[in-house]
Amino acid sequence: MNCIRNTHCFKLIKFNKHLSHDAAPLPKSIRFMPRPKSLPIVGTKLDFIVAGGGSKLHEYVDFPHKQLGPIFCDKLGGSVDLVFVSDPALIKTLFLNLEGKYPIHILPEPWVLYEKLYGSKRGLFFMNGDEWLENRRVVNKYLLKENSEKIFENPVKNTIHELIQKWINETKKGFYVPNLETEFYRLSIDVIISAMLGSSISHKFSAHSDALLTAFAEEVKKIFQTTTKLYGWPVNMCQKLNLKAWRDFKKSVDVSLFLANKIVEEMINIKKPKDGLINLLIEENLNPEIIKRIIVDFVIAAGDTTSYTTIWTLYLLSKNKDVRQELFKKNSIIGYAIKESMRLYPVAPFLTRILPKECIFGAYKLKGGTPIIVSIYTLGRDEQYFSKATEYLPYRWDRNDLRRKELENHVSSASLPFALGARSCIGRKLAMLQMTELITQIAQNFDFECVNKDEVTTKTSQVLVPSQEIKLSFSLRKTVSE
Numbered sequence: 418m419n420c421i422r423n424t425h426c427f428k429l430i431k432f433n434k435h436l437s438h439d440a441a442p443l444p445k446s447i448r449f450m451p452r453p454k455s456l457p458i459v460g461t462k463l464d465f466i467v468a469g470g471g472s473k474l475h476e477y478v479d480f481p482h483k484q485l486g487p488i489f490c491d492k493l494g495g496s497v498d499l500v501f502v503s504d505p506a507l508i509k510t511l512f513l514n515l516e517g518k519y520p521i522h523i524l525p526e527p528w529v530l531y532e533k534l535y536g537s538k539r540g541l542f543f544m545n546g547d548e549w550l551e552n553r554r555v556v557n558k559y560l561l562k563e564n565s566e567k568i569f570e571n572p573v574k575n576t577i578h579e580l581i582q583k584w585i586n587e588t589k590k591g592f593y594v595p596n597l598e599t600e601f602y603r604l605s606i607d608v609i610i611s612a613m614l615g616s617s618i619s620h621k622f623s624a625h626s627d628a629l630l631t632a633f634a635e636e637v638k639k640i641f642q643t644t645t646k647l648y649g650w651p652v653n654m655c656q657k658l659n660l661k662a663w664r665d666f667k668k669s670v671d672v673s674l675f676l677a678n679k680i681v682e683e684m685i686n687i688k689k690p691k692d693g694l695i696n697l698l699i700e701e702n703l704n705p706e707i708i709k710r711i712i713v714d715f716v717i718a719a720g721d722t723t724s725y726t727t728i729w730t731l732y733l734l735s736k737n738k739d740v741r742q743e744l745f746k747k748n749s750i751i752g753y754a755i756k757e758s759m760r761l762y763p764v765a766p767f768l769t770r771i772l773p774k775e776c777i778f779g780a781y782k783l784k785g786g787t788p789i790i791v792s793i794y795t796l797g798r799d800e801q802y803f804s805k806a807t808e809y810l811p812y813r814w815d816r817n818d819l820r821r822k823e824l825e826n827h828v829s830s831a832s833l834p835f836a837l838g839a840r841s842c843i844g845r846k847l848a849m850l851q852m853t854e855l856i857t858q859i860a861q862n863f864d865f866e867c868v869n870k871d872e873v874t875t876k877t878s879q880v881l882v883p884s885q886e887i888k889l890s891f892s893l894r895k896t897v898s899e
């Protein structure tokens with residue numbers, strides 16, 4: 418009997434051992450998440466400031482990821498625990514399963530305060546709940562459905578063609594070193610207008626409102642610069658004391674919104690051909706006030722994102738002669754060249770979500786309301802996901818390219834320049850159309866080289882921008898000039 422009991426006990430112990438070995442460990446509290454070393458009271462604020470503050474946030478965050486792994490927690494000198502994550506599988510779960518029906522992202526503090534104080538209602542990026550979902554669904558139909566970019570193809574191509582003609586004329590006089598930021602900001606605005614107005618009328622509109630559009634392009638640029646200056650400061654206090662940093666920010670938003678509203682009102686009031694987005698939205702019975710809010714924000718969202726992505730791509734091409742030569746011969750690789758530059762220089766180096774409810778996130782149980790910061794910059798440069806991670810190799814994206822075999826690691830979901838899921842970039846097809854067409858036309862017409870003497874690094878100024886102005890010298894390609 419004893420023997421039977423003993424055997425039974427032994428079996429039970431074995432069974433329990435087996436159970437405890439296989440069962441998933443219980444999720445841990447956020448208190449057990451790795452954290453960078455910090456001082457009492459000030460936490461990591463000093464390290465953060467020494468590392469360069471907001472303008473070097475992407476590098477500051479890259480460092481603890483390398484030390485602590487793909488998930489860690491830091492307050493960045495504030496009072497709230499922020500969870501930083503750079504694991505592609507976890508990020509996919511966040512965007513596809515955990516963010517909920519109404520995904521919420523963190524908005525820049527000065528913009529939120531401005532909206533609260535002056536009641537200016539904004540577009541999709543600022544909307545939440547049902548208002549966001551209803552409008553997003555309508556606009557998705559025209560900007561994201563299959564082949565939707567076909568509607569905009571001709572207006573966008575023509576708008577870019579005009580810029581290239583201007584550059585060809587300049588280049589005929591000798592080398593041309595354009596101010597890329599100014600030229601591409603203005604181009605992004607013209608492209609949005611052409612997509613809004615459709616086939617024929619956009620050109621006439623741009624010519625008519627030239628001064629207005631140039632002023633607007635300059636002002637929008639300032640919004641991003643002045644927002645960055647307020648980063649890390651108590652914005653409420655800056656506003657109450659009416660400090661210069663707040664006054665500059667407020668002025669840039671006041672003027673940009675005023676000009677953007679004027680431009681969009683003019684677009685709504687003129688007689689439009691059927692194929693422009695404004696007309697399509699009017700036909701959807703969207704309230705003209707909402708249409709105005711959505712389009713004003715398109716113009717603002719398109720300016721810096723497409724400009725800097727194009728600048729980074731041209732910069733990388735100028736530094737990589739082999740890729741440039743390949744691209745001159747084979748236009749089909751332009752899409753890969755852009756993808757590869759967004760992996761290395763994602764204009765949105767971080768994405769954010771607020772967890773809608775308590776959930777299991779990797780090994781942790783997190784409360785509803787926890788802010789999650791997705792470290793896009795770190796992810797794209799991680800050797801685990803991209804072999805030869807710091808090299809510019811557009812062919813890594815081309816399934817048919819045999820050189821791909823040399824690259825052991827390639828996890829395409831580790832590069833998310835436009836985010837993922839229901840709240841991802843609504844302008845991504847339009848942006849890709851614009852950037853591909855622009856670089857195609859540049860490659861067909863010009864050779865170019867970088868004339869910056871010092872090394873160009875990165876800084877976060879809301880978006881990831883070059884540490885100094887990138888200067889490229891353009892000359893006509895022989896076949897064009899002959």
Ligand code: HEM
Pocket residue numbers: 522540541542543553714715716718719722723726764765768769834835836837839840841842843844845847848
């Ligand atoms: C290279 C170009 C671009 C990049 C890399 C980019 C990137 C992004 C990213 C990462 C988001 C998601 C933010 C989040 O998940 O919280 C976003 C949202 C958004 N983008 Fe873009 N974007 C680009 C161009 C454009 C263009 C051309 C437009 C104009 C049509 C645009 C309009 C928007 C809007 C309105 C949102 C907010 C969507 C929402 O909240 O529902 N973007 N963009």
